[in-house]
Amino acid sequence: MIELCDENGEITPLYVVKDGKRFAVERVISRSKNTPPVECVSPTRYDCMVDGRKKIIYRDAFPSLKWFSVR
Secondary structure, three states: EEEEEEEOOOOEEEEEEOOOOOEEEEEEEEEEEEOOOOOOOOOOOEEEEOOOEEEEEEEOOOOOOOOOOOO
């Protein structure tokens, strides 16, 4: 994942990188605190448009700071 962190500390996903290919996040539809069906610290859920389709991606809180999606 390639992300942008603005001067207020807001994180915005810009690109998803999978298998060496880059897919642009065309827009973030919504951002919320949400618990996915996997164990993580305190994720933020991003509903996004990626490659013309709606995708849900998560960014876990410190210390992991990992991006992931759940199918």
